[in-house]
Amino acid sequence: xxxxxxxxxxxxxxxxRPPAVLAAQRQLRLERIGPAEFDRVADxxxxxxVRLQEQAGCDMITDGELRRDNFYSxxxxxFAGVRLMxxxxxxxxxxxxxxxxxxxxxxxxxxxxxQSPCLRRPDRAARAARRRRSAxxxxxxxxxxxxxxxRPVSPYARDVxxxxxxxxxxxxxxxxxxxxxxxCGFGTFSRRPMNSPAVALAKLQAxxxxxxxxxx
Numbered sequence: 001x002x003x004x005x006x007x008x009x010x011x012x013x014x015x016x017r018p019p020a021v022l023a024a025q026r027q028l029r030l031e032r033i034g035p036a037e038f039d040r041v042a043d044x045x046x047x048x049x050v051r052l053q054e055q056a057g058c059d060m061i062t063d064g065e066l067r068r069d070n071f072y073s074x075x076x077x078x079f080a081g082v083r084l085m086x087x088x089x090x091x092x093x094x095x096x097x098x099x100x101x102x103x104x105x106x107x108x109x110x111x112x113x114x115q116s117p118c119l120r121r122p123d124r125a126a127r128a129a130r131r132r133r134s135a136x137x138x139x140x141x142x143x144x145x146x147x148x149x150x151r152p153v154s155p156y157a158r159d160v161x162x163x164x165x166x167x168x169x170x171x172x173x174x175x176x177x178x179x180x181x182x183x184c185g186f187g188t189f190s191r192r193p194m195n196s197p198a199v200a201l202a203k204l205q206a207x208x209x210x211x212x213x214x215x216x
Contacts, residue, residue: 018045045064065185071184160210161206
């Protein structure tokens with residue numbers, strides 16, 4: 001395997017799913033198709049995602065996580081005693097009814113269909129563990145002006161903006177420690193992507209341009 005260049009560019013997270021994959025995901029959930037047919041559709045879509053990454057100049061190619069419908073369901077399904085529930089379903093079992101009502105009122109119809117992992121029958125030990133976790137203080141942030149600040153880069157960032165963000169990071173990290181990527185991806189929830197494929201490609205190209213400038 002060839003050594004990676006400095007500031008390697010990759011996608012890390014998910015890519016916006018094409019309509020064919022979204023339709024296949026829904027058919028798979030409804031058990032109208034099997035895993036083999038879903039994989040056939042996903043494999044075709046992955047080929048296009050790979051082509052786009054190569055076109056952009058990515059150093060590390062991924063499959064865009066097209067088979068995942070979000071960032072946690074593939075893990076939640078592997079645990080006994082856990083089921084995926086929509087926000088609307090969680091209203092019936094949640095302890096904070098007022099808070100859930102407020103959340104539902106501020107969530108679009110698409111958000112109501114998103115599923116979250118929940119314990120089927122949380123016992124006393126699980127509730128106590130949740131209380132302990134809630135009492136743990138948040139990790140301290142670096143003081144302003146000490147060095148790099150984790151400020152989000154604009155979704156429409158140009159390569160110069162990405163380069164400036166990396167230059168701030170270089171105050172704290174060695175060049176070999178820095179990868180350029182979109183963190184959680186471009187389409188965290190398959191039915192509610194954060195970016196269109198065109199915007200995702202432009203962002204990759206901006207990161208590639210910044211990496212080339214930084215390498216000199």
